[in-house]
Amino acid sequence: MRYSQTLLPTLKETPAEAEVVSHRLMLRAGFIRKLTAGIYSYLPLGLKAIRKVENIVREEMNLAGAQEMLMPMVQPADLWVETGRYAKYGPELLRFHDRHNRESCLGPTHEEVITDIARKELHSYRDLPINLYQIQTKFRDEIRPRFGLMRGREFVMKDAYSFDVSDEAASESYRKMYEAYKRIFSRCGLEFRAVQADSGAIGGSFSHEFMVLADTGEDTIVVCKDCEFAANMEKAAVVMQEAGDTTPLAELEKVETPGKRKVKTVCEYLGIDSTELVKTLVFKADGDTVAALVRGDREIEEVKLKNLLGVADLEMAEDKEVFDATGVPTGYLGPVGISVKVVADQEVAAMKNFYVGGNEKNYHMKNVNLGRDFEVEAIADLRQITTSDPCPECGGQLATTEGIEVGHVFKLGTGYSESMNATFQDSDGQEKHFVMGCYGIGVTRVVAAAIEQNHDENGIIFPLPLAPYSVVIVNLGLSDAEINGAAEKLYADFQEAGVEVIIDDRDERPGFKFKDADLLGIPYRVTVGKGYKESGKVEIKKRKDGVVEEMTPEDALNTLQERIQLELNESRNI
Numbered sequence: 001m002r003y004s005q006t007l008l009p010t011l012k013e014t015p016a017e018a019e020v021v022s023h024r025l026m027l028r029a030g031f032i033r034k035l036t037a038g039i040y041s042y043l044p045l046g047l048k049a050i051r052k053v054e055n056i057v058r059e060e061m062n063l064a065g066a067q068e069m070l071m072p073m074v075q076p077a078d079l080w081v082e083t084g085r086y087a088k089y090g091p092e093l094l095r096f097h098d099r100h101n102r103e104s105c106l107g108p109t110h111e112e113v114i115t116d117i118a119r120k121e122l123h124s125y126r127d128l129p130i131n132l133y134q135i136q137t138k139f140r141d142e143i144r145p146r147f148g149l150m151r152g153r154e155f156v157m158k159d160a161y162s163f164d165v166s167d168e169a170a171s172e173s174y175r176k177m178y179e180a181y182k183r184i185f186s187r188c189g190l191e192f193r194a195v196q197a198d199s200g201a202i203g204g205s206f207s208h209e210f211m212v213l214a215d216t217g218e219d220t221i222v223v224c225k226d227c228e229f230a231a232n233m234e235k236a237a238v239v240m241q242e243a244g245d246t247t248p249l250a251e252l253e254k255v256e257t258p259g260k261r262k263v264k265t266v267c268e269y270l271g272i273d274s275t276e277l278v279k280t281l282v283f284k285a286d287g288d289t290v291a292a293l294v295r296g297d298r299e300i301e302e303v304k305l306k307n308l309l310g311v312a313d314l315e316m317a318e319d320k321e322v323f324d325a326t327g328v329p330t331g332y333l334g335p336v337g338i339s340v341k342v343v344a345d346q347e348v349a350a351m352k353n354f355y356v357g358g359n360e361k362n363y364h365m366k367n368v369n370l371g372r373d374f375e376v377e378a379i380a381d382l383r384q385i386t387t388s389d390p391c392p393e394c395g396g397q398l399a400t401t402e403g404i405e406v407g408h409v410f411k412l413g414t415g416y417s418e419s420m421n422a423t424f425q426d427s428d429g430q431e432k433h434f435v436m437g438c439y440g441i442g443v444t445r446v447v448a449a450a451i452e453q454n455h456d457e458n459g460i461i462f463p464l465p466l467a468p469y470s471v472v473i474v475n476l477g478l479s480d481a482e483i484n485g486a487a488e489k490l491y492a493d494f495q496e497a498g499v500e501v502i503i504d505d506r507d508e509r510p511g512f513k514f515k516d517a518d519l520l521g522i523p524y525r526v527t528v529g530k531g532y533k534e535s536g537k538v539e540i541k542k543r544k545d546g547v548v549e550e551m552t553p554e555d556a557l558n559t560l561q562e563r564i565q566l567e568l569n570e571s572r573n574i
């Protein structure tokens, strides 16, 4: 492709509307343009990157035995009423009436449509297993669309749905998709982790999220440096070290702590470490008051507490609410003799002779022991994991990182097939409900996530498999027959060799062209300029590491062709 003939409106300035790196760079590189809130046009280079992702997804889905199809974007409301989601989905589902006043919606997902196809077209266990997928534009009416393609209202998604005879068979379909997803994101050249996740609104028995690791993600995840373990911060289990503390229990004492209410000031005043103290935190849990105990230096993980209590609503109680429920002023609350329900983090149960609030203004208690001095309703893992905790799986070193969700695999079970009465005849003659799975990849989001993970201050650094072009030739001698001739010949040779190449043949200053080449993130830049006249050599620069080499145009062609092939092969053979 010739730069001079491409719609590639790069921008020097950072657009004010862009809040995150990928959004900023995709606008600046002329990949996307906003039509209206959360809705973008994909310009030629942006679309090329999207197509790269689609092609990888398509190849791997086909290899995994799935079949491509295409379902309508407009869906009748009746189907959604059958599953109860028409009422439940909320305002993200864009609803409208057609000219015959039929209620309709724009598909944010396609479980209803595919289940309708299954109940009409699949009749026997002999038709199963089957996995059907599509790559299609989806619409979700996000209340606050932002971050460009990261959280738009309209986006391209791959969604797949599997149908099986049994739970066991469905697990096998799930495993195949899980493996296919690992290959897909590896082939995209991305650093990612599969994280065990809650299944959220779609429901189902279990699920994994595929997260691209970046500094700017929406979720904090904890990963192991020594094995494949990865989990959402809220869900990561803390493994207890062996207790083995044989210290004898000492006598309970009251100690004066005048005006000291915070962990830090109490510890300073008493000359103790925060690991010797236990915090008593009070929550409102579905209207009830609950006290939770954690070691002084730890943070409570509210998701874990919520799961333990089995409540929908959990929030820290206000000081006044704490006083009303316990009669103890803020900062002096402890578990000994209080009237509200108390639960403790597992670490507290292993502690001996610790400090707590004295349930009286200006006092704390010392040498407190769970079991001797107070009882709790439950002991559980309630605190946030830290990077000094061991990996729950291998005991290795943990690290935290941000993650961007780009894929999600769900084992759905029979929820949809039951509500829509989708059945097949099994080998024993019985009518049974299909056991389903669903598997999504945010195609446009993958491109944004790739940029969040791979960029520098000069622009995008595309992983080769997603780059709109592998090579950009910068022609610096449009009016010089010798330079121009060499650049044009090299361009023709790359094309003939099947390398995706764009030539910057615009009448612009060298600095301007170099800046654009960096901004676009094309993996290899070949510059044909004055040096060619002097030495017969062109300059190759790798976008990722900035390494520059000089060689003849023939060598440049052969070298790059070889390297590109090698890199693509490597990403295939994970």
Ligand SMILES: [Zn+2]
Binding pocket: 224, 225, 226, 227, 228, 229, 391, 392, 393, 394, 395, 396, 397
């Ligand atoms: Zn590990």
